[in-house]
Amino acid sequence: MSNADFKTRLQNWLPKLVLSPSLLLMLVFVYGFIAFSVYLSFTDSRLLPSFGLVGWENYSKLWRLSHWKISLTNMGIFAFLYIGICTFIGLGLAIFLDQKIRAEGMLRTIYLYPMALSFIVTGTAWKWFLDPGIGLENVLQSWGWSSFEFDWIKDRNYAIYTVVLAAVWQTSGFVMAMFLAGLRGIDNEILKAAQMDGASNWNLYRRIIIPQLRPAFLSAFVILSHLAIKTFDLVIALTGGGPGRATELPATFMYSYTFSRNQMGIGAASATIMLMTIAAIMVPYLYAELREKK
Amino acid sequence: MSYAKQDTAIRTGRAVRIIIYLVLLLFALFYLLPLYVMLVNSVKPLHEITGGGMMNLPSGFTLEPWVKAWKSAQIGVEPTGLSPYFVNSIKMVVPAVVISTILGALNGYVLTKWQFKYHKIVFGLMLFACFIPFQIVLIPMAKMLGLLGIAGSTSGLALVHIVYGLGFTTLYFRNYYAVFPTELVRAAQIDGAGFFKIFWRILLPSSGPIAVVSIIWQFTNIWNDFLFGASFADANSQPMTVALNNLVQASHGVKEYNVHFAGAILAALPTLLVYVVAGRYFVRGLMAGSVKG
Numbered sequence: 001m002s003n004a005d006f007k008t009r010l011q012n013w014l015p016k017l018v019l020s021p022s023l024l025l026m027l028v029f030v031y032g033f034i035a036f037s038v039y040l041s042f043t044d045s046r047l048l049p050s051f052g053l054v055g056w057e058n059y060s061k062l063w064r065l066s067h068w069k070i071s072l073t074n075m076g077i078f079a080f081l082y083i084g085i086c087t088f089i090g091l092g093l094a095i096f097l098d099q100k101i102r103a104e105g106m107l108r109t110i111y112l113y114p115m116a117l118s119f120i121v122t123g124t125a126w127k128w129f130l131d132p133g134i135g136l137e138n139v140l141q142s143w144g145w146s147s148f149e150f151d152w153i154k155d156r157n158y159a160i161y162t163v164v165l166a167a168v169w170q171t172s173g174f175v176m177a178m179f180l181a182g183l184r185g186i187d188n189e190i191l192k193a194a195q196m197d198g199a200s201n202w203n204l205y206r207r208i209i210i211p212q213l214r215p216a217f218l219s220a221f222v223i224l225s226h227l228a229i230k231t232f233d234l235v236i237a238l239t240g241g242g243p244g245r246a247t248e249l250p251a252t253f254m255y256s257y258t259f260s261r262n263q264m265g266i267g268a269a270s271a272t273i274m275l276m277t278i279a280a281i282m283v284p285y286l287y288a289e290l291r292e293k294k
Numbered sequence: 295m296s297y298a299k300q301d302t303a304i305r306t307g308r309a310v311r312i313i314i315y316l317v318l319l320l321f322a323l324f325y326l327l328p329l330y331v332m333l334v335n336s337v338k339p340l341h342e343i344t345g346g347g348m349m350n351l352p353s354g355f356t357l358e359p360w361v362k363a364w365k366s367a368q369i370g371v372e373p374t375g376l377s378p379y380f381v382n383s384i385k386m387v388v389p390a391v392v393i394s395t396i397l398g399a400l401n402g403y404v405l406t407k408w409q410f411k412y413h414k415i416v417f418g419l420m421l422f423a424c425f426i427p428f429q430i431v432l433i434p435m436a437k438m439l440g441l442l443g444i445a446g447s448t449s450g451l452a453l454v455h456i457v458y459g460l461g462f463t464t465l466y467f468r469n470y471y472a473v474f475p476t477e478l479v480r481a482a483q484i485d486g487a488g489f490f491k492i493f494w495r496i497l498l499p500s501s502g503p504i505a506v507v508s509i510i511w512q513f514t515n516i517w518n519d520f521l522f523g524a525s526f527a528d529a530n531s532q533p534m535t536v537a538l539n540n541l542v543q544a545s546h547g548v549k550e551y552n553v554h555f556a557g558a559i560l561a562a563l564p565t566l567l568v569y570v571v572a573g574r575y576f577v578r579g580l581m582a583g584s585v586k587g
Contacts, residue, residue, distance in 0.1 A: 014489040015408035018400050022460055023416060029457040030423040033434040040433060049433065093321060096314045098302050109573070110322045113329075116569035117562050118518035120535045124542050124558045125328035128335075128551055134343055142346030173325060177577075188302065201304055230427050233520035237539055254429040259525070264433060271429040282425045290418060 034275065041268035049264060058269040068270065070245050071253040074160050078249065079228040081164045086224055087217070089168065090175025095205065097176070098183045108180075111173035119170065123237025126166040127153070156246040159239055163231075163247050166238055171227065175220050182216035183209065222285050229278055250274050336360060336556035343551045359552035363560060367553050368544060369537050370529055376557050379537035383517060383564075385448040386533055390455035391512040397456070398463020398508055399501060403493050405464070406471040407479050417468065424461035431458075432525050439526055446528030454526065455516045462515075463508045466580075470504035471497060503579035510576045514565050534561045 044052045062068050093111060097104055114122065129135045132151040140148040152158035186209060194204055232251035239247040250270055258267030335343055336359050338352035365375040405413050435454060444450035474497060482492045523533040538561045542554045
């Protein structure tokens with residue numbers, strides 16, 4: 001083989017060679033690990049991985065655990081409110097910011113900065129602000145409103161709403177940015193034509209502008225639902241899953257069953273269910289996105 | 295995400311505008327509230343907080359909570375303050391950001407300018423990896439880090455973050471390079487330039503904006519990570535977020551809220567700084583890539 005020949009061959013293989021370490025990492029650390037975890041969910045693994053197959057036992061055990069049912073109920077409440085409120089606030093703020101507002105740049109910066117923080121920081125700040133002993137309740141009482149009570153974070157029935165509050169605080173500004181970008185992309189000529197026909201602002205938004213924001217709604221929904229299912233740090237920092245189990249979510253359930261309760265099989269089963277849920281949302285979305293492009 | 299032009303056909307009356315400004319200001323206060331609470335309470339003595347003065351400005355200004363949070367607060371069993379964990383975070387973040395960005399750039403280059411038969415499937419596999427719940431990889435990853443002999447170390451954590459950041463960095467560079475004129479690459483090829491030479495001389499010089507996006511994204515995500523840090527680090531390699539959580543959740547002794555707030559700001563400072571200094575380049579870089587990749 002001549003030298004030149006070798007060089008062309010190398011050039012042909014080089015791109016694949018360069019890509020291969022990354023691809024290998026992905027195949028092993030993502031897809032291999034997923035396969036391993038799914039496999040473990042069918043075994044009798046407890047403290048350590050073990051390979052004795054037990055069929056669907058972990059899954060049936062899982063669905064009998066009240067702890068898991070509580071996590072799922074909480075997830076339902078949390079995801080519904082979190083996605084709903086973030087979308088509502090995000091869209092509202094974007095529409096308001098789109099009215100030739102004076103300090104728009106500064107307001108945008110203020111709305112968006114929480115996104116740069118760690119959920120542990122957010123959780124710490126809200127944990128003490130909502131703490132009845134030193135936070136809001138105590139402050140308002142010391143200002144003279146002695147009958148004021150606000151102890152949701154310590155109340156089993158209401159603690160989950162404090163998680164919603166902190167999570168909305170963290171991400172609603174980001175949703176605002178997505179909607180604002182969408183609004184700025186809308187063609188003004190159509191709006192002007194509709195205005196000439198006498199359409200009110202309300203109707204402009206309802207009939208023309210908001211329907212055109214469909215892609216932004218879809219991306220917001222996909223991003224928020226995927227963030228909701230992954231929520232872990234915020235709960236750990238804000239409530240630690242408590243009081244009792246009042247704010248446990250699937251992610252905290254998986255963590256405690258796997259690492260503190262030594263029920264690795266059940267932990268893996270819960271992780272598998274989390275993955276399937278996210279895949280059910282992400283795969284159709286990504287597939288549609290990838291197909292659109294050429 | 296462009297919000298460059300501030301131009302809309304919508305007209306609003308005076309009363310409506312006042313309401314709009316009021317709502318916008320109210321929300322600005324809502325977003326600033328926790329930051330205000332953290333800042334004022336990190337510089338006042340503890341008794342001012344416990345006495346019902348959380349919302350007040352400090353009457354006895356002190357930097358002691360900051361010094362304590364940094365140098366001497368009890369974290370776990372050691373009274374070391376947060377400083378060693380800050381260093382851990384840096385030791386983990388810097389290599390992870392650099393390596394994942396370089397690999398992402400090369401992957402994006404191959405996936406757009408050297409396409410092969412299954413390039414779409416490869417990209418799809420990498421893209422989906424961005425969105426998996428990490429719970430699904432925790433158990434095998436713990437085992438793998440043990441096998442590699444880097445369990446409970448900052449290099450182990452860096453590896454974890456490289457792997458799970460690759461999807462995002464590849465996505466960014468791929469979308470950016472997808473709109474880069476392929477003719478330039480072909481022309482250079484005809485002139486005899488090879489794979490790396492084309493990358494180095496033609497693509498890299500104009501990759502600034504997207505490199506900024508990739509670096510900011512990775513830096514923020516890795517610095518703020520808690521799950522991997524809590525799962526894989528030992529007492530000597532814990533990142534800042536895990537240490538902060540240990541500080542705040544400690545059940546023994548007096549709860550020093552002022553120290554907790556100072557610690558929280560210390561943990562938030564690097565990413566806040568990046569956001570304030572480079573946030574606008576992030577939006578601009580995302581835009582420069584393409585509206586849709």
